[in-house]
Amino acid sequence: MGEPGHMFHLLGLCLPPDSSDSELELSAVRHQPERLDQLQAQTKFTKKELQSLYRGFKNECPTGLVDEDTFKLIYSQFFPQGDATTYAHFLFNAFDADGNGAIHFEDFVVGLSILLRGTVHEKLKWAFNLYDINKDGYITKEEMLAIIKSIYDMMGRHTYPILREDAPLEHVERFFRKMDRNQDGVVTIDEFLETCQKDKDIMSSMQLFENVI
Template identity: 60%
Template sequence: MAQGHRGLDLLLPEEKGGTLYVLMLLSFFPLYCWLRGGETREDEIEISFVCHRPEGLETLQEETRFSKKELQFLYRAFKNECPSGVVNEDIFKLIYSQFFPQGDSSNYAHFLFEAFDTNKNGCLSFQEFVAGLSLILRGSMYDRLNWAFNFYDNDKDGFITKEEMMKIMQSIYDMMGKYVYPSMHDDIPREHVEHFFQKMDRNRDGVVTIEEFMESCQKDENIMRSMRLFDSVF
């Protein structure tokens, strides 16, 4: 499974404008591979939990924008991998450590788990899990950019600081490990952060607001094009 991310090698050091693209790829594909690994041969399966029963299928369709067949596939894989009906942070860390064995993915997995764990109870139900995937894969451009902003905004105060961005960028480089090519020097994550703020912090007050973030991203065709790549996934 480790070879699954080799296509990202040149993006990290070369394309500072592709940071959001890399983030979205890293957020989704290990989880997707994990679900694919849990697929069974059954064609149909009805949603029902023993320990943690999710909402009805029709309600989930309305909330997530996934079709009935897609939800059945997702639930089948989720149930196979998590018979208890919930995912905790340790499972996220295990998934990412298997996908990026040459690096330390624990911090990135922690940040991503927190982004999915919307009710902050330390575990993800099937509903929370598919809601997060839906925002990334099926949400409007506003939904996807809002998700990315909240991912960077660690303390959820409505602003992205350089310290918050640095934590995320460092976690990405730590996770990639020696697979980053060409090899990076210690200042590369900070250079990405500085580039991000030069682009996004329009009033130069040292923080990025959701308005600045949205406006800057929507004016950047590279970011918009990369975000639209998810329209054809799954």
């Protein structure tokens, strides 16, 4: 599995301070993360690493939050050859664990821990959550197509100049046939985990797409 290096740059792109200093102070206090020892138990970072991550996050994000527009901005900068907007939207929702429209330090560091140091099983569970756009516990063909198309759009034609317009659909059809083991039109977490771990083609493709995280 690839390492998601782009995530570190979120430390430098956070909510703009559009309120007074006193209000910002209150906001920063309100969004203090859990005690670092609790986060250490939740993640695979050392206490020293968490302190370093938090210092950088707090320094660049006085409000303690990253909003979706900021998230989209970073992906536009790293993938100027394509349109990263849609993929960034899906990825933001995967990191926004409580669905409140902002990424807190806790959300950021827990997700980062899984992507950087999680087991294959943990990374695949995180990927399932990314593909399960409406968070109903199932991946539909439409959801998978939306994610795959957004990745192709982000990478741009300069990266994949010979791709046909129907390439994302073919990609999804091939994956879905393998994953939807009981042919009920949806992929469950168990089907996703079992298929991905057993199928070398899917695993290598998953690794390729993880590089855009």
